[in-house]
Amino acid sequence: MQQDISILIIDDDPQICELLCDTFDDYGYKVNTAFNGQDALALLSQNPSIKLIFLDLILPDINGLVLLQQLKSLSSAPIIMLSGLNTESDVVVGLEMGADDYIAKPFYPRVVVARAKAAIRRIQPQHFTPNSLFSATVQQGFKFDNWLLDTENHKLFSPSQTEIVLTQGEYILLNALVCNARKVLSRQKLLELTHNESFEIFDRTIDVLIMRLRKKLEPNPKAPTYIKTIRGVGYLFDICCTPIK
Incomplete structure (x- = not known):
């Protein structure tokens, strides 16, 4: 209740x-x-x-x-x-x-x-000590450049062990990018990967969600190093991601 x-x-x-x-x-x-x-x-x-x-x-x-x-x-x-x-x-x-x-x-x-x-x-952030961030608390997800994406609980943690609050659309899109790291994805492919019966992402929202993710992830959102734009094609999550299982 x-x-x-x-x-x-x-x-x-x-x-x-x-x-x-x-x-x-x-x-x-x-x-x-x-x-x-x-x-x-x-x-x-x-x-x-x-x-x-x-x-x-x-x-x-x-x-x-x-x-x-x-x-x-x-x-x-x-x-x-x-x-x-x-x-x-x-x-x-x-x-x-x-x-x-x-x-x-x-x-x-x-x-x-x-x-x-x-x-x-x-909106209820969780904080972890450095020793516990990558502990058995997180059962499945991905690590990239000292970030952690917890795919079981749909949470993102920064290198400073602080939760970065994501909306549902942001999480779904980030998960699609991380799962396909180092692959160039067109907007159409991203629409297919993010299709969800309880959340609809349409073509024009892809760019908006990319912009919002960059603000939360990138040291300099105007010169992104994680989520790169491939002109005329789509987007590339340009960093190695290590699965946690």
Whole structure:
């Protein structure tokens, strides 16, 4: 049960709010709802302990992307965009502006819950001592240049033994790159490798996720040494990766 976890659902469709409220209530979450941006900002100001926000991109009083910026100025909670299937460009811009994830409408409630749990897990960093980082705690994954990708728990640890929080899309893409290290991958190939029944990556989000991964991995994101662009072809994860089994 998750009685101590509060989430905020921002959507002007009462049926969607009711569906998500009933779903999350069943799992023990505390649910707050807002049908417009003004109410959402007021709720977030009154409830700073909210751990996760679902944001519809189309609202009656404010552009969802503008509201996204305002929400991020008030809270560090992950924001999952709720999007119609015809708003791909808004989703790309939202990811560029720092949204953590997106879910296309219509959706399956259980998938939404799974994505919520994953987002909340990702904001609870773990720290390891140098002697324990590569210990039996990590059962499977990859090591590269003193980084560790834990593929069992979907976590990334830096050379300083600190967890680097990844969104689901970032993790799925990084895992595909690492599993195919030293191979040039086209965008189409990356789309095939990242296909997931609970998460859809489309062509234009590949570049956005690459940009975000570079900011988290590269010493100098403007001159990347890990994730290189191969002009006219795709991307290359240009470092040796050692499997952990």
